[in-house]
Amino acid sequence: MHRRARSCLLAALSLALAVLAAGCGDTGPDPLASFTGASLTIQARDLTYAPVIATAPANTPLRLILDNKDAGVAHNIHVFQGETELGNTRTIEGPGLAAVELPALAPGRYQFACTIHPEMIGTVLVQIGAPAGPSDPAETPPPDAPSLDTGSDAPAPPADTSSDAPAGS
Numbered sequence: 001m002h003r004r005a006r007s008c009l010l011a012a013l014s015l016a017l018a019v020l021a022a023g024c025g026d027t028g029p030d031p032l033a034s035f036t037g038a039s040l041t042i043q044a045r046d047l048t049y050a051p052v053i054a055t056a057p058a059n060t061p062l063r064l065i066l067d068n069k070d071a072g073v074a075h076n077i078h079v080f081q082g083e084t085e086l087g088n089t090r091t092i093e094g095p096g097l098a099a100v101e102l103p104a105l106a107p108g109r110y111q112f113a114c115t116i117h118p119e120m121i122g123t124v125l126v127q128i129g130a131p132a133g134p135s136d137p138a139e140t141p142p143p144d145a146p147s148l149d150t151g152s153d154a155p156a157p158p159a160d161t162s163s164d165a166p167a168g169s
Helices: 004-023
Strands: 038-045 048-050 053-057 062-068 080-081 084-087 096-102 107-112 121-127
Touching: 038 053, 062 121, 084 096
Parallel strands: 038 062, 053 121
Antiparallel strands: 038 048, 062 096, 080 084, 080 107, 107 121
């Protein structure tokens, strides 16, 4: 009799743990894990993104890392092509990191935004041969920002400015 009760109890505990584990949800990719593609860090600080405009290489998977520097303030990044959302980070309270991994993107302009703070908007310019990083040296993140990684030790070829995104994208 005790054996059967113990078996039922173990089965019930196993089921409860499985339900709890399933309810935890996806926390997204590990921002510090190895990634084959280009990585771009976007800082959230004082309710703004830095850089506001960044570049990324076309036809290469892209990981955007949200580096939330605003202590006690929640932020996220949602990436859009026009009205279509391509992906998003989880919402994190600062300080903290979160990431979203995107498939290889065609050349064009892609907007990113914080759904909690609508004034936080930025743009990733995806160009053939462009390195991942700020598009303007004046918008370079502060020295304590994680480094930008294009996934290659070789220098990137110059950006092809003749293949700009078609109008309306």
